[in-house]
Amino acid sequence: MEVAAEKDILHEIMTCIQCGSCSSSCPGADNLDLTRRQLWRMLQMGLVEEAMSTELFWQCTTCSMCEIRCPRGIPLNKIIMELRERYLEKNGPYGSMQQMTTILNLTKSITGDEPKNRLLWTENIPDITLEEREKLVKDQAEVVYFTGCVSALFPQAYKIPQSLTRILLKGGIDFSLLGEDEWCCGYPKLAAGCGEDSIKDFAAHNIEVVKAKGAKTLLVSCPTCYHVWKNEYSNLGKQHQIEIKHYTEYLPELIKQGNIQFKTDEVTITYHDPCDLGRKSDVIEEPRELIRLLPGVKLVEMRFTGKDSKCCGGGGNLEMTNSELSLEIAQKRVAEAMETNAQYLVTTCQQCKRTLQNAVRKNRARLKVYDLLEFIAERIDTTTGGEAK
Amino acid sequence: MNEVKIGIYVCHCGSNIGGVVDCKEVAEYAANLPNVVVSRDYAYMCSDPGQVLIKEDIKNLGLNRIVVASCSPRMHEPTFRTVVEESGLNPYFMQMANIREHVSWITNDTPKATEKAKDLVRAATKRVIHQEAIVPQEIGIKRAALVIGGGVAGIEAALSVAKAGYKTYLVEKKPTIGGVMAQLDKTFPTLDCSACILTPKMVDVAREANIELITNAEVVGLDGAVGNYTVTVKKKPRYVKDDCSGCGDCVSACVMKGRIPSEFDYGLAKRGAIYIPFPQAVPLKAVVDQENCLMFKTGKCKQACVTACERNCIDFSQKEEEIQIEVGAIIVATGFKPFDAKKVSKYGYGRYPDVIDAMQFERMTNASGPTGGKVLTSKGEKPKKVAIIHCVGSRDVNTNRHCSRVCCMYSLKHAHLAKEKTDAEVYNFYMDMRAFGKGYEEFYQRIQGEGVRFIRGKVAEIVEKEGQLKVKAEDTLLGKNMELGVDMVILSIGLENCEDADKLSEVLHINRSQDGFFMEAHPKLNPLETPTAGIYVAGCSQGPKDIPDTVCQAKGCAGETIKLLNIGKVKLESTIVQINPDICKGCRLCQKLCPYGALEFNEESKIMEVESAKCKGCGTCAAACPAGAIKQQQFSTDQIFAEIEALLEGVESI
């Protein structure tokens, strides 16, 4: 029997005590043929080929729930990624991922859109002037807003970047979009098992175009882009002096300045922490602080929140490989939200919003699913034009 | 001085040294060094034959200096000193060269290791010539002991020392002694009643003339060294005079009665602002909880307690006071803190009323507890299904990495009690079953036989659904995820270091190991003493353990203490300093540097003096004295320079 070499990430599994906490923590593993633990056991015994043939590591949203609960602190997410990489090397792309990676390499976007389509969403932003719209892409700016593929290219998500744009304009922030120069952050390739090296040019390009604008701060609305910028790009040795901020880390200051007037009627919301933002990046308090700054808004927490927050089912390309499982996970989360009796289920990720909204439709639940940006924009008091008196 | 005749003994330490260093070559080399009369190598110098070898040589060859090249002096310096002493020489005419930790254990390169061993032997040989006879001073000690913490460990230790005839101070932080054991119901594996075996001991403490019990108090300062410690104890006011008979009239009268969660009942019952912790408390006296008493909170109360007390014991004017006690030895027995299950949010402790922790279950099953011994859910019903979750706050990188040792066994006990009292189906979720003690494996089998189901799997989470608690885990022996609906969950919480371990370790100058518990001097061969001589550690303050182990350790510490007090004197460090009054200029530089406050300036003679009992021989002052007035025994300038010069000869030869 072969024991994995010590430098090999698979060696980390040697300290697994086979407790099964990961198995029963995994949002999607109840109906799989083998439990997570059994997969690790194969690796522990050196049966890597056998483990690969289960393909179970594709049925994972990379939510990290297993990892934070593992009593031995094993980096299970990295192990899953390693298995995906090995699979890809041996068998080529898994399922529909072939198409996605080809498109990404060609067009630098997950949809295959041309670069100019990245600005389509700016065309009908409510209450901004034409002049303002024309200045959304500037040569130089303090702050750059990295929109991300989903927000920029899926019409259902347009409201998210539009809302942030409105808020930034109302707050008088000097910011710019990257427009045609923005490339995908590269995460879908990582999740497809293409390995870190495969996104090196994506990192280099994105860093370069942001730097060209002389920006000190990079604002993101997508937690996955955030995670990749903050953690993966620097792992790749791509140094940059840019401060990466999710909007929930940036907006509280802006709103505290009091330049924006909000509605005051009372609503109850519950907040879903996106895995990439909460569990993986520890941005947990900030979104809540932002919510508390909104008058009339009452936040009720779900049973599992913050680091414990349950996955929406939308991560790790699971939608592509097993859409039924993805939906099933989302339905469980929506059921949890329903228990709070909140009127809104608010999150801070366009992908969570999408999967949760699908589940709400499927469950015929009476729950409005919003990204926090959309929610904030909707709470702006339009009777006063949102301007503070 | 007579002619110097040196004997050299190079030890192989089996293959520990001999496997790397060419010991024969080292011995042959050393034979040619000046003043060396004999040089030998031998398999185990510390063995009897090894020791005899040295003794015979001293007798037959008239040796007067010995060099042993072997292991670190930590273990065997005393051995070889004794050998030398038994042969009629002063023990300080022996010098060790460490060729194991400093040579053979750090390389596999035989030629280089052998060279280094030769260098070290040469240095020791040159040094030993300058070594002087030392007769360590002895001083008398305070024949009294201090025990900190009045749990079962502290109680047992204090009783043993006191019964041996020594004055013993027992300082307890809480208003009563008893510790956790006083809160337990039955004890595994015999299931005998905890209070029934503990309370007689507590009463003994109260009766024992040699014990001075100081409750509601903490140790805040320590001065001195082994044999002569001065301890500062801070006594918190009880606001009740010693006349209190423990009648409890004030307790029933207090206007806050039934409003403050009782710590003794682990929050399952409520008490007032003046209370008696439990009926068998020692001392059996009421105490005012300053944080909650209206007199302290608002300054206004009708003082029903004062009116109720016929003996006029309540006295709000009592003040905190500090007292000093003098003792020769100290036993630390401050116990443990049960893990706070709120920190593991996935189990819903503090959110779901029927998720309780093991301490609460102990109180619940206790016939004198808040439910009169009935096991009931928050709805007041007998649970039909109970889950017991092992390793909560233990064996987990997210909380504590150590195994808490007692929870497997008390979980078995709880399974038995839950079944006995409610006839519920009981499920124990465990990772590994640890039944290491005497009668423990048999106990495990017995509980299995009673029909308790054991599921090997760490519980992932608990949620409340459809009026039940759903416990999610993988049954790893079936390889299936499961969700079990139960009416009550008991969390088997782990044991953590005592509450103010950090403060106490600072005050007492004792260390803590990585798990946070107090550290022993040597895990195998000196498990009772701390690295600070004369301070011992017993019970759970040293690490999680069951009552039998706690009591063994406590009695062991008592034995060590009695031994020390019985001898009645301690030898001072052989490395203490002497100040030459003819050279000292009275600049006082050394005084500022001494970390132990051992230097005292004599205002009359304007010369610095050493208080030998306090000097730890650290050498700081000797190195600093600009006049060179301070001589440190065993580290005289001659000795150190001879050693350095000999080492430098080696450098030239490279």
Ligand SMILES: Cc1cc2nc3c(=O)[nH]c(=O)nc-3n(C[C@H](O)[C@H](O)[C@H](O)COP(=O)(O)OP(=O)(O)OC[C@H]3O[C@@H](n4cnc5c(N)ncnc54)[C@H](O)[C@@H]3O)c2cc1C
């Ligand atoms: C739920 C549960 C069930 C258990 N059941 C069993 C069982 O059935 N059988 C068994 O063998 N063991 C059992 N144990 C273990 C048992 O409780 C311990 O072995 C025992 O209590 C250890 O005694 P101790 O004196 O070391 O510590 P403790 O009982 O913790 O006593 C320490 C004392 O020191 C005091 N103290 C703390 N800090 C200071 C300070 N700074 N200054 C002065 N005083 C201080 C505390 O107030 C306390 O009175 C159980 C443990 C738990 C948690």
Ligand code: SF4
């Ligand atoms: S990361 Fe999430 S989805 Fe993937 S195995 Fe772990 S718990 Fe399951």
Ligand code: SF4
């Ligand atoms: S939670 Fe960690 S230790 Fe437990 S089975 Fe999973 S990987 Fe192994």
Ligand code: SF4
């Ligand atoms: S003063 Fe009042 S609150 Fe305080 S102990 Fe007496 S009755 Fe209770």
Ligand code: SF4
């Ligand atoms: S004794 Fe048992 S329950 Fe306690 S930590 Fe160790 S394995 Fe876990």
Ligand code: SF4
């Ligand atoms: S050697 Fe000097 S500095 Fe060190 S303890 Fe003794 S007197 Fe103090």
